[in-house]
Amino acid sequence: MQLLDWFVLLITLLAIVLYGVWKTKGSTNVEDYIGGGRKSNWWTIGLSVMATQASAITFLSTPGQAFHSGMGFVQFYFGIPIAMIVVCMVFIPIYLKLKVYTVYEFLESRFDLKTRTLTAILFLVQRGLAAGITIFAPAIILSAVLGWNLTLLNFIIGVLVIIYTVSGGTEAVSVTQKQQMGIIFLGMFIAFFLILQYLPEDVGFVKALSIAGISERMKILDFSFDLSNRYTVWTGLIGGTFLMLSYFGTDQSQAQRYLSGKSVRESQLGLLFNGIVKVPMQFFILLTGIMVFVFYQFHNTPLNFNPAAEKAVLASPLSQSYLELQENLHTVQNQKEALLLSNVNSLNTVSAELKELETSEKDIREQGKAYIKQADNQVETNDKDYVFIHFILHNLPVGLVGLLLAVILSAAMSSTASELNALAATTTIDLYQRNQIEAKDDTHYVKMTKWFTVGWGGIAILVACFANLFDNLIQLVNIIGSIFYGNILGIFLLAFFITFVKSNAVFWGAIITQMIVLVVWWLDWLPFLWLNALGCILVMLISMSIQTMARSKTLKN
Structure with a gap:
C-alpha cells in the first residue's frame, strides 16, 4: 500500500467514527439511547437494515464465491422479499403498538418471563458468536494479505466500533451506517467498472458474460431437489424465507433498526426498501466476482490466493x-x-x-x-475469501486500494456496531432491568447499556482472536444463524398465531428443539439452510403436542 492509500483509508474510517460521536452525543435517556428517539425516516431504516446485514464478509467472500462457483449463491436471498412482506404485515405493527425496546419483551406479555429470557439468551449466544466472526473475517484476510498483525487488527476494528456505539447508542449506529453504505456502494461501483476497463479491447461486458457462461459461472437458477446442493431455488424460497423471517423479525440487531422508526409506515417502507434492493445488490456483488473471474482468464493467478498458505508451502521441502x-x-x-x-x-x-x-x-x-x-x-487451503482482496491489491490504482479497504472495514464496522448495540440493549432490557428488584432511573440504564456494549465488544474481540476459518466465511455466519434462528422464529409464530399454546409448553418445546437441531447440524443430516425450517416446524409441533398432552391430563383429572 502507498501513502495515499493509507491516507484515504484512515481519513475515511476516522471521519465515520467522529461523525457518529459528534452527531449523537448527549443521549441520556433510554428512549434516545436504545430506541433511537423513535424518529428514524424510512431511508435511514432501509440503509441501516442493509448495512447491518452487509458485513465485510459480504464484500470479501461473495465475489470469491462467484469466482469459484458462479452466480448460484444469489438463490440464497430469494426468501428476502417474502420475509419482508410478512414482517411488515405481522411483526412491525405489533412491536410498534407495544412500544417495545426489544422484540423479546413481547414474549413475556404473551407467555412468561422464563420464555422471554430463554429466547433472549438464544439470541445472545448466536449473535455474540456472529459478532466475533464479523470482526475476524476482514481481520484475518487483511492480516494474511497485508502482513498486519491479526490480533492488533481484531482489536482496532473492535475498539473503533465500541467508541461510536457507546457514545450514541442506536442513533449513532443508524447515522454512521448511512455514511458507510455510501462508501460501500461507491467503492463497489468503481471496482466493477475498472474491471471492465481492464479487460482486453475485444472483450466487452456481453462477451465477458459469454466467457463466464461457457465456464458455467452464469447458471443462476437450480430447480433440483438435491438436498446435498446448498443453493437451489427451493432452499432459497423455503429455507431462506424461514431464515430471513427469523433474522428480520426476531433478531434484535435488525429489529432495533426499525423499532427506531417514527411510525409504522416509516418502518415498513424501510424494510420494503431493503427487500427490493437487497437481491439486486447481492446479484451485483456476485457479478463483480464474475468479472474478476473473466479478468483472470487473461492474467495469471497464484496457485492459491491465500498468501499464508503459499508462504507455508514455500518454506517447506x-x-x-x-x-x-x-x-x-x-x-x-x-x-x-x-x-x-x-x-x-x-x-x-x-x-x-x-x-x-x-x-x-x-x-x-x-x-x-x-x-x-x-x-x-x-x-x-480454501482461498475463496482471498480472491477479491488479491485483485484489489494487485490491480487497482493508488488511492482506490485505500478506498476499497475502507469499504471492507466500513462494512465490518457497520454490522458489528448493530450487533453490539443489539446485544447490549437485550442484556440491559431483557436480563438486567427486568430482574431489578428496585427501579432505577434512565441515566443508570443508559450507563449500564454502555458498559454492556463494552463487555460484548470485548467478547466479540476475543471470539475473533480465537476463531478459525471455515469453508467460507459468509457460510459460517449463516450456519451459526441457522442453528438458532428457526427455533426463535417458531417461538414467535406460536406467540402470534397459536393462541392455545401456553408458556410451559413453549419453554420446553424450545429446549428440546434446540437440542435436536444441534444434533442434526453436528451429524450433517441436512444442508444448513434447511435447519431454519426444521427448527421452526419442530418447536411449533413439539410445543403444541406438549400443550395438548397437558390439556388431556387436566381433563382426565
Whole structure:
C-alpha cells in the first residue's frame, strides 16, 4: 500500500467514527439511547437494515464465491422479499403498538418471563458468536494479505466500533451506517467498472458474460431437489424465507433498526426498501466476482490466493514441487488466454477445449492444496475469501486500494456496531432491568447499556482472536444463524398465531428443539439452510403436542 492509500483509508474510517460521536452525543435517556428517539425516516431504516446485514464478509467472500462457483449463491436471498412482506404485515405493527425496546419483551406479555429470557439468551449466544466472526473475517484476510498483525487488527476494528456505539447508542449506529453504505456502494461501483476497463479491447461486458457462461459461472437458477446442493431455488424460497423471517423479525440487531422508526409506515417502507434492493445488490456483488473471474482468464493467478498458505508451502521441502506446479498452472492459463483471444467472436466453437483447460486448471489447484496440507495441516487451503482482496491489491490504482479497504472495514464496522448495540440493549432490557428488584432511573440504564456494549465488544474481540476459518466465511455466519434462528422464529409464530399454546409448553418445546437441531447440524443430516425450517416446524409441533398432552391430563383429572 502507498501513502495515499493509507491516507484515504484512515481519513475515511476516522471521519465515520467522529461523525457518529459528534452527531449523537448527549443521549441520556433510554428512549434516545436504545430506541433511537423513535424518529428514524424510512431511508435511514432501509440503509441501516442493509448495512447491518452487509458485513465485510459480504464484500470479501461473495465475489470469491462467484469466482469459484458462479452466480448460484444469489438463490440464497430469494426468501428476502417474502420475509419482508410478512414482517411488515405481522411483526412491525405489533412491536410498534407495544412500544417495545426489544422484540423479546413481547414474549413475556404473551407467555412468561422464563420464555422471554430463554429466547433472549438464544439470541445472545448466536449473535455474540456472529459478532466475533464479523470482526475476524476482514481481520484475518487483511492480516494474511497485508502482513498486519491479526490480533492488533481484531482489536482496532473492535475498539473503533465500541467508541461510536457507546457514545450514541442506536442513533449513532443508524447515522454512521448511512455514511458507510455510501462508501460501500461507491467503492463497489468503481471496482466493477475498472474491471471492465481492464479487460482486453475485444472483450466487452456481453462477451465477458459469454466467457463466464461457457465456464458455467452464469447458471443462476437450480430447480433440483438435491438436498446435498446448498443453493437451489427451493432452499432459497423455503429455507431462506424461514431464515430471513427469523433474522428480520426476531433478531434484535435488525429489529432495533426499525423499532427506531417514527411510525409504522416509516418502518415498513424501510424494510420494503431493503427487500427490493437487497437481491439486486447481492446479484451485483456476485457479478463483480464474475468479472474478476473473466479478468483472470487473461492474467495469471497464484496457485492459491491465500498468501499464508503459499508462504507455508514455500518454506517447506515441497517448495520446488509447488513452484513447478505454479509454472504448470501458468502454462494452462496462457493456453486458455490465447484460445479466448483468438476465438473471442466464436466462443461456442472452442467451448470443449476451454472446459478441458479449466478441468486441468482445477486439478492443478487441487494438487497445490494437497502440497499445502502436507506442508502445514493447520493452514487454510480454501482461498475463496482471498480472491477479491488479491485483485484489489494487485490491480487497482493508488488511492482506490485505500478506498476499497475502507469499504471492507466500513462494512465490518457497520454490522458489528448493530450487533453490539443489539446485544447490549437485550442484556440491559431483557436480563438486567427486568430482574431489578428496585427501579432505577434512565441515566443508570443508559450507563449500564454502555458498559454492556463494552463487555460484548470485548467478547466479540476475543471470539475473533480465537476463531478459525471455515469453508467460507459468509457460510459460517449463516450456519451459526441457522442453528438458532428457526427455533426463535417458531417461538414467535406460536406467540402470534397459536393462541392455545401456553408458556410451559413453549419453554420446553424450545429446549428440546434446540437440542435436536444441534444434533442434526453436528451429524450433517441436512444442508444448513434447511435447519431454519426444521427448527421452526419442530418447536411449533413439539410445543403444541406438549400443550395438548397437558390439556388431556387436566381433563382426565
